[in-house]
Amino acid sequence: MDTALIPEGVKRCPAWQFILWIGLVGVVLLWGVYAMLLCWIKGLNQTNMNNAYGFALWIWADLAIIALGGGAFFTGLLKYIMGKDQLKNIINYAVLIGFICYSSALLILAIDIGQPLRGWFIFWHANVHSMLTEVAFCLTCYFGVLCIEYLPLVLENRQVDRVPFFHNLTHNMHEIMAVFAATGAFLSFFHQGSLGGVAGVLFARPFGYRTGVLVWPWTFFLFTWSAAACGPCFTIFITKLTEKIVRKKLVQDNVIELLAKIAGWMLATYVIAKIFDTAYWAFVTAPSKGFTVSDFYTGNPGSIYGYWILVMEIVVCGVLPAAILITDKGRKTQATLWLAVILAAVGVCLNRWVMVLQVLAVPVLTFESWATYFPSWQEIATTILPVAYGVILISLSYRYLPVFPQEKELNPMVSPHTPEGRAEPQASPASPEPALSPAES
Amino acid sequence: MFPFNFEWIWDAGHLVFHGGLWYALSIMGLGVTYCIVKALVDTAKGKGAHHH
Numbered sequence: 002m003d004t005a006l007i008p009e010g011v012k013r014c015p016a017w018q019f020i021l022w023i024g025l026v027g028v029v030l031l032w033g034v035y036a037m038l039l040c041w042i043k044g045l046n047q048t049n050m051n052n053a054y055g056f057a058l059w060i061w062a063d064l065a066i067i068a069l070g071g072g073a074f075f076t077g078l079l080k081y082i083m084g085k086d087q088l089k090n091i092i093n094y095a096v097l098i099g100f101i102c103y104s105s106a107l108l109i110l111a112i113d114i115g116q117p118l119r120g121w122f123i124f125w126h127a128n129v130h131s132m133l134t135e136v137a138f139c140l141t142c143y144f145g146v147l148c149i150e151y152l153p154l155v156l157e158n159r160q161v162d163r164v165p166f167f168h169n170l171t172h173n174m175h176e177i178m179a180v181f182a183a184t185g186a187f188l189s190f191f192h193q194g195s196l197g198g199v200a201g202v203l204f205a206r207p208f209g210y211r212t213g214v215l216v217w218p219w220t221f222f223l224f225t226w227s228a229a230a231c232g233p234c235f236t237i238f239i240t241k242l243t244e245k246i247v248r249k250k251l252v253q254d255n256v257i258e259l260l261a262k263i264a265g266w267m268l269a270t271y272v273i274a275k276i277f278d279t280a281y282w283a284f285v286t287a288p289s290k291g292f293t294v295s296d297f298y299t300g301n302p303g304s305i306y307g308y309w310i311l312v313m314e315i316v317v318c319g320v321l322p323a324a325i326l327i328t329d330k331g332r333k334t335q336a337t338l339w340l341a342v343i344l345a346a347v348g349v350c351l352n353r354w355v356m357v358l359q360v361l362a363v364p365v366l367t368f369e370s371w372a373t374y375f376p377s378w379q380e381i382a383t384t385i386l387p388v389a390y391g392v393i394l395i396s397l398s399y400r401y402l403p404v405f406p407q408e409k410e411l412n413p414m415v416s417p418h419t420p421e422g423r424a425e426p427q428a429s430p431a432s433p434e435p436a437l438s439p440a441e442s
Numbered sequence: 443m444f445p446f447n448f449e450w451i452w453d454a455g456h457l458v459f460h461g462g463l464w465y466a467l468s469i470m471g472l473g474v475t476y477c478i479v480k481a482l483v484d485t486a487k488g489k490g491a492h493h494h
Contacts, residue, residue, distance in 0.1 A: 125443050126443070129453075129458075130455060138466075142467060146470060165490040166481055166482065166485045167481075169481040170481035173476070173481050181470070188466055
């Protein structure tokens, strides 16, 4: 049915199977859209946010997916600016994942601000003393960069590419992609950092407050660093997951290993910086504000926060994946590679949770108690919505666009009518399409 | 926000924030415009017409 749109020389599942898959994920998407409409029509009373939790599940999801989407800017920086040409085989997917993450972040923000029709106020009536203004500026601009980076991939669709203007446009965009990648890296550095800066400048909340350089608290640098370390890990994780689902090799191991090695060293240096930051905060900054570390982790009835979360974030999801990824054996062994990239992605999400939600849970005045919060179903549904949207966009892109340049080479197609009469050796069980159309062969 | 808006103040904050914003938007706008114009010129010259 849609064979003419599928890239040449690759196999995809039959159209009915694809439509069924999109339909199933679409149900989850519609559930999220329904919750989103409730929030827009009825207002933020649909959430469980309160005076203690002005930032809640949505802002955590925003920060987490922005960090996970960091693979796009960092892989772009490595490929276009630092000349790691091998990464051209994964850059398309990194851009696609980044595009999904950033569009999702903007969608969640559009729900969170309550009145999306006034979303443009932050640009026109900007508060130039706010870290969040910088975030809004850079986030929106960087989403524009991601659209520019994703567009050539869309234009490379087999049918679209037949139009000479689109073919030339794609070619021209590829030629100056380094300019866009550099702009993207510049914007990402600042918005990832400013998201960390938001917690770090809260001098009235000693759990989040950090010292720093000039106007930038240490969390500014740690957030950018962690996004550059864990974003590529998430890209690797999604790539490996996609390979498992479609039962095909899509990217050569040496490409994954190179990205994993760089991400591993980024993660290792980040974790060292994070340990120093935590130690300085625990023994100098917090006591200077009248708190001891135990105030933040013990004696908090009704709260789940304890020392476990600190150990989990820094040791289990920081030191351990870094140790795996910086060793040759760790990267080359599939089980440990999987473990490391999953732990790194969980670790950065946990870090954002701590810096958004635990910050708000900790009491700051003697008569206050630990604030508790559990999201409403509308908040949960709208947070799952981007996952469904991401799955659909990845499915559509994988089916119709040449996302993986090495796919053809790694999965060569042999005509079913070979002299020996043998069937295609690489025919995947997930791709039961029996034969190629004349256009594909 | 532009300097001719009534809210604009000539201070470091406005210059850095809005300067950065317009700088990034300019690069993106100029880059995309260059690609589109060059693609139009290339197409008019018949480039890319027989790549299939």
